[in-house]
Amino acid sequence: MSFSTLLLVTLLTTVITTMATVSSTTNLTSILIPLYIYPTPGAWDPLYRVITAYPTQPFTIIVNPDSGPGPKRFPDESYREGITKLKAFKNVRIIGYVHVSYTARKLEDVCQDIDRYVGWDEYKSGKISVDGIFVDEAPEDVGKDDISLRYMQKVRKRISARFHRIGKSGFTMINPGVIADKRFYEATADAVVSYEDRLVNYYAPGKLQTSKDQNKSPETPPKMQAIIVTSVDGSDARERYLLKKVVERRIGFVYFTTDLDYQKFGTDLVLLVDKVARSNGLVRKRTALSL
Template sequence: MDLFSTTIILFIAILTMTTAHPTNLTSILIPLYIYPTPGAWDPLYSIITAYPTQPFTVIVNPDSGPGPKRFPDDSYIDGVVKLKVFKNVRVIGYVHASYTARKLEDVCKDVDTYTGWDRYPRSDISVDGIFVDEAPDNVGKDGRNLNYMKSVRSRILENFNGIGKSGFTMTNPGVIVDKRFYESSITDAVVSFEDTLKNYYAPGKLEVSKDMTKSPGTPSEMQAIIVTSVDGSPARERYILNKLVERGIGFVYFTTDPDYQKFGTDLAIFVDQVARSNGLVEGKVKVGSGL
């Protein structure tokens, strides 16, 4: 082998080593249900700034949905504008289906309102998709619930494709569900666990279920995990988070807070561990810094 060929091979090898990052990074999922009073969202802005290559998926929720008006109020607009500055953040809008008890047209109206944020004239407050909370966990009689969710997804895709976006959709039954709810005609991701840490390994949950008709047999990158009321040592939290990233879980949120009304005291630990497990170590936030 001549010197030129050897040099090329070495260059390719070095390039491969220096760019070898996971192709599917676990995204930090943030249910941002805190009203943006002055400074209220600053901890989130700070942590996103500190980890510029860590993906974040942020759920905005002005009023159990977009609210009754065409656009949110000025405080909310200012908050969303700041989020939109970050290139590593996907912003999605909250709607709720009430386990299909809510009228389909009301859910679709919320989707229409969020899509309409793209037409706000003074700044960019457009969202990138929709988070459907209180999604059903069973297909229903004659597939009724499945068809309901297909209709919601159809409205999302129609609206967002119309403004040049993919219409990313995440549904939240909060438990493992029938595999049919993972079809592309319904969603891009499913929250298959939303509960306290003490129930993380409870019977029938994602970590321990053997029911292969449900979500344990679905792609890990479509799974979203939300764990509240995190207690115990930071080492335990870091261990569980590392395992989730190793498994390729697509989206994860851990918090010491029980009801999403404030940022948990472990926000820095949580984000830092996911970023490290993803192989992203650019950001450094001191634990206990008030984030």
């Protein structure tokens, strides 16, 4: 075999392997972490440990310095150090928190937050750039004359345009917290949080992403759905069962926590990651890990 032929075969093998890896990753359920904890020394260590212990499990992490990026060009030193550590992991996607107050917030203020997150790519003393935006307090209905839908389309357009300038797609997740009109999936987001509530209200996980209203999410792919369940109580076995069902349905993103307000890691963080990774087919042997 000539050198040129060998080189071509090697390149083709690399491309095929890369495509297979990307394809398999996109079909996995990602752990969604609302990282609203201030990074005091050691505060994020439980997260670093669990990401290290499960290096093939995808994580999507929302950073939120100040109900958004904060007023300054870059976040403070603690955030810069914490995000730099997260950026070192290959299985982590980081997205920046922005809120729209159910479209009541001025669009120019939302755009300013988006631009500031994109500007983190210019930081030279560490890697703190984010990969996209998490849009909180998103509307569930398109509104009269589609006014809410058009607002969210403008937000998505800003995200895409600004992130494309730095060579990124600008992954966008919106959070109405309930089942939303399917047009939001089609025109404003890569993923939609269709449930954010306490476990006590999580009555029918098999029907969570369905609705009698045919304008809503039944026609959207499971990989675009995100589920956030708080105040998880009861047995570990029950939580594992519910997580297994989420992954079996190929829901794209999930977070279960014993916490209520995201100010600390739930005592079930390891259980969450282990069960999702195991259900994703990524883990065979149980990992000995605790918070």
